[in-house]
Amino acid sequence: MGGLAKVLEADDRPPVFQWHTMRSEVAASLANNGFLRFFGQPGKRSKGTAAEFRQDTLLEKEPLVAYLVQDWIGMGRIKLSAALKEAIVSTAWEIYANAFEHSQSGVGVFSCGQHYPRKHLLELTVVDFGCGIPDKVRTFLKRPAMSGAEALQWAFRRGTTTSQIGIARGMGLDLLREFVRVNRGQVSIFSHDAYAIIDSRLPQRKNREVIYGKSDVSFSGTIANIVFRCTPHYYSFASEVSSRPLF
Amino acid sequence: MNVQIHSLTGPNCITLEDGQIVYETILPELKAGNRVELDFKGVKLFASPFFNAAIGQLYRDFSSDELNRLLDMRGLTANGEIVLRKVGENAKVYYSSAKAKSVIESVVDSQESEDSR
Numbered sequence: 033m034g035g036l037a038k039v040l041e042a043d044d045r046p047p048v049f050q051w052h053t054m055r056s057e058v059a060a061s062l063a064n065n066g067f068l069r070f071f072g073q074p075g076k077r078s079k080g081t082a083a084e085f086r087q088d089t090l091l092e093k094e095p096l097v098a099y100l101v102q103d104w105i106g107m108g109r110i111k112l113s114a115a116l117k118e119a120i121v122s123t124a125w126e127i128y129a130n131a132f133e134h135s136q137s138g139v140g141v142f143s144c145g146q147h148y149p150r151k152h153l154l155e156l157t158v159v160d161f162g163c164g165i166p167d168k169v170r171t172f173l174k175r176p177a178m179s180g181a182e183a184l185q186w187a188f189r190r191g192t193t194t195s196q197i198g199i200a201r202g203m204g205l206d207l208l209r210e211f212v213r214v215n216r217g218q219v220s221i222f223s224h225d226a227y228a229i230i231d232s233r234l235p236q237r238k239n240r241e242v243i244y245g246k247s248d249v250s251f252s253g254t255i256a257n258i259v260f261r262c263t264p265h266y267y268s269f270a271s272e273v274s275s276r277p278l279f
Numbered sequence: 280m281n282v283q284i285h286s287l288t289g290p291n292c293i294t295l296e297d298g299q300i301v302y303e304t305i306l307p308e309l310k311a312g313n314r315v316e317l318d319f320k321g322v323k324l325f326a327s328p329f330f331n332a333a334i335g336q337l338y339r340d341f342s343s344d345e346l347n348r349l350l351d352m353r354g355l356t357a358n359g360e361i362v363l364r365k366v367g368e369n370a371k372v373y374y375s376s377a378k379a380k381s382v383i384e385s386v387v388d389s390q391e392s393e394d395s396r
Contacts, residue, residue, distance in 0.1 A: 093291050097324060118324060119358045125293050125326045191369045199295070200335045200373035203327035203366055210365075278360070279334075279346035279367055 034067060034085055035142035035253075039161050042139050065144055083145030083156070090140070091132040093125075100124050104145040104156060110262050120154070120260050123211045126204035127158050127256050134194065135162025135254060147262075154260045161253040165223040168194050180226025181244040188228060188242055208258070209242065215260050222247060223254040280308045285321035292325050292359070298332025309341065309349050316351040325359035327366050334363060335370035343371065 040047050051073055054062070062068050063075030065082035077084065083104040088096060100121045105112065112120070131141045137160040145156040166183035170176055172194040173186070186192055188209065193202035209230055212219050216232040229243045282304060288297040305315045337346060355363065 091294070093294055094289075097291050097293070115357055118356060122293070122324055122326050122358055122362065125324070129293075129326065129328050191372060199331055200338075200366075200370040201328075201331055203331065203362075203369055206369075207327055207362065207365060274364065277343070277347045278352060278363065279343045279350065 034070060034087070035139065035159050035161055037071070038087060038139045038142070067144075081147040081149065083143075083147075085144040086142070087139070088128075088141045088143070091128060096128060097121065097125070104147075105154065105262075110147060110149075110154070112262055116262070119211060119215075120262075123208055123260075124156055124258065126207055127156075127258065130204045131158055131160045131162075131254065131256070134165065134168050135160035137162035137253060152261055152263045154262045156258050158256045159253060164252055165221075165254055166226055167224065179246070180224045181228075181246055184221065184223065184226045184228045185242070185244050212258070212260075217261055218257075218259040220257045221254065222251055224252065225250040280305070280313060281316045281318060284317055284319050288322070288329075290321060290323045292319070292322050292329040292333075294326075295328040295332045298329040298334075301329075301333040302336050305350075306337070306340075309337065312349070314349050314351065316353060319352070319354040319356075319359065322354070322359070323356075325356065325362050327362055330363050330366040331370070335366050335373075338367070338370040338374040343367075 037047050037049075049071065051059075051068075059068070059075065061082070064078045064080055066077040066084040066086075068075030069077055070085055070087075084099070086099065101117070104124070105117060105120060128141065128143075131137075135141070139161055141158060141160045143156065143158045145154070147154055165187050166178070166180040169183035169186050170178050178186075188205050189202075190206040191200065191202045195201045208219060211217075212230050213232055218232065219228075219230045221228045225247050227245055227247050229245075230241075231243075282301070284292065284301065287300055287304065292298070301317070305317070308315050334350075337350075341349070352360075352363070
């Protein structure tokens with residue numbers, strides 16, 4: 033919603049929020065994550081379980097890493113091993129890098145997060161209002177008839193990239209999929225009329241697969257929602273380190 | 280040659296731009312056949328864009344055997360090593376198919392110029 037408001041603002045059609053019509057619990061929630069303050073409204077941000085709503089117009093590593101480490105993971109005093117913390121932040125960074133590389137969104141990227149202490153879950157949503165993954169893939173492959181779901185499937189394949197700078201790329205979504213698998217988390221990506229979902233809670237055989245489909249509602253940019261488990265039990269990357277030569 | 284990565288990139292090795300700086304620093308040494316030690320002491324975060332530029336590109340000019348002989352990686356975290364291995368696997372495929380494509384194109388070009396004579 034905040035992102036849409038900024039898109040309209042950029043288009044010289046600023047929306048009017050009827051702030052007084054909000055229920056008090058909604059207002060409290062939007063104050064907690066800084067949404068009200070972002071739009072110049074009174075409302076004290078609380079360092080509870082919500083990571084701040086933010087807009088990034090540039091991919092700047094220091095402020096974004098600080099946000100992920102101090103605000104998102106740092107909230108609620110979550111106890112994580114250094115290795116799990118690094119893997120979670122690194123994977124979240126891949127999502128931002130993808131959003132900035134592919135979206136060409138004039139208003140940048142919007143994000144917010146939530147910690148669910150009882151469930152030991154950490155959620156992050158990253159939204160851009162750019163051209164969307166299907167459109168980018170169709171243009172790159174010169175396949176205008178390709179369905180949105182097929183385009184997402186192509187984008188999730190290891191090594192595929194629409195980048196033409198002559199450097200091997202296309203690892204971000206693959207690394208995301210791999211980490212979600214070992215962490216037993218979830219990832220949902222919605223772009224145009226298509227979605228891709230990985231849900232490691234699904235029964236064996238299904239839980240390693242990405243489920244692609246057509247959405248009922250089309251969204252011109254891309255929404256990435258990730259849910260990680262923040263208990264060391266659900267992290268085994270370290271055990272996957274190999275003794276083979278590095279290169 | 281010993282390269283303290285932290286002094287080039289700070290504690291986060293996550294961007295393509297930082298990777299490119301490292302790549303340009305070590306490429307001449309490697310091309311001269313000199314051993315290079317990359318020390319990641321103090322680096323806390325790794326992501327694929329960094330390794331794509333810093334290390335992945337090296338597969339354009341060097342084989343796995345050459346890189347194993349010439350490059351020494353110190354102080355990588357477990358997560359960093361996993362990301363590096365995945366980037367390496369991808370880069371091997373990417374640059375070997377790019378080389379194959381280039382060879383095919385040069386064969387086709389030379390055949391066409393032969394035919395046109």
